[in-house]
Amino acid sequence: MASDSASGPPQDLQAALERSQQEAHALRTELEETNRGVLALYAELDAQADQLRQATELKSRFLAYMSHEFRTPINSIRSITRLLLDRVDGPLTEEQEKQVSFIQQNASEFAEMVDDLLDLAKVEAGRVEISPAWFEMVDLFSALRGMFKPVLTNPAVNLVFEEPQDVPRLYTDDRKLSQILRNFISNALKFTPRGEVRVSAKFESDERVTFSVADSGIGIAPEFHRTIFEDFSQVQSPLQKRLRGTGLGLSLSRKLAELLGGSVGLTSEPGKGSVFHVTIPVRLQDAPVE
Ligand code: ADP
Numbered sequence: 001m002a003s004d005s006a007s008g009p010p011q012d013l014q015a016a017l018e019r020s021q022q023e024a025h026a027l028r029t030e031l032e033e034t035n036r037g038v039l040a041l042y043a044e045l046d047a048q049a050d051q052l053r054q055a056t057e058l059k060s061r062f063l064a065y066m067s068h069e070f071r072t073p074i075n076s077i078r079s080i081t082r083l084l085l086d087r088v089d090g091p092l093t094e095e096q097e098k099q100v101s102f103i104q105q106n107a108s109e110f111a112e113m114v115d116d117l118l119d120l121a122k123v124e125a126g127r128v129e130i131s132p133a134w135f136e137m138v139d140l141f142s143a144l145r146g147m148f149k150p151v152l153t154n155p156a157v158n159l160v161f162e163e164p165q166d167v168p169r170l171y172t173d174d175r176k177l178s179q180i181l182r183n184f185i186s187n188a189l190k191f192t193p194r195g196e197v198r199v200s201a202k203f204e205s206d207e208r209v210t211f212s213v214a215d216s217g218i219g220i221a222p223e224f225h226r227t228i229f230e231d232f233s234q235v236q237s238p239l240q241k242r243l244r245g246t247g248l249g250l251s252l253s254r255k256l257a258e259l260l261g262g263s264v265g266l267t268s269e270p271g272k273g274s275v276f277h278v279t280i281p282v283r284l285q286d287a288p289v290e
Helices: 011-085 094-124 137-151 174-190 238-242 249-259
Strands: 133-135 157-161 170-172 195-203 208-215 263-269 273-281
Antiparallel strands (some): 208 273, 263 273
16 A cells, blocks of 8 residues: 655645745735835825925925015115115104114015025025135134124124134135125024123034134023024024024034035033034035136
């Protein structure tokens, strides 16, 4: 009589084989289903990314149009207030002068916000041109000093520009760098009731340079340090609320620093002051030989 082994696998082995084949089949079916699910998820993610891109583009375009359209009426308000304050159309009473000055001041703040929005929209749409050139740090500092002289109205605060030590000539976009530093300095002056705002530059070992704006002002609580460089981010404290702007300046500064190949940062302690810094490469890529 033929044994089991001669005619094929024994019954229980055969059953085990069939079972494992069925299991393998079930597993394959399950895997195929999962695969189909993953593919569908990918397609959905792609569609969402596309929608997000479109939404960002639409937002940037809307911001750009809106800010552009706002400029003409704001400028005409500013010109009319200037004419009124120059008494071109006759004298003003003391009260009228106060009110017109108030309109002028608000129109200027509005114009600043519109400029920030327009810049931000341009950066987001990738439409900001970088125009690098060789320049000396001292020249940038003295231009900034000149710009801030007329707005230094608080005698209790000193604005100090440290003489840059061993900082080589830079090859970058000086107007973008100046815009970042202007944002840091005007914030520092706004939030420093008394003491000092100190601007300095330090050459780092890896061909980078760090600019710092240190103030002895009200400082910023640690929970805001991470979000402060994001769009529309503002700190919730009485003074910071009273002097609120758009919350766009620091976000714009961060994006400009990234365009220059660098980054921004902050150290701050409430009640002691803040140091905002930007670190950028001394030379943007492809710098020509001096
Ligand atoms: P804003 O137009 O509101 O000034 P920013 O993006 O420039 O927008 O700043 C965001 C917020 O960060 C400010 O509203 C303020 O609350 C806080 N901030 C910025 N710089 C300082 C500083 N040097 N000291 C204290 N708070 C600051």
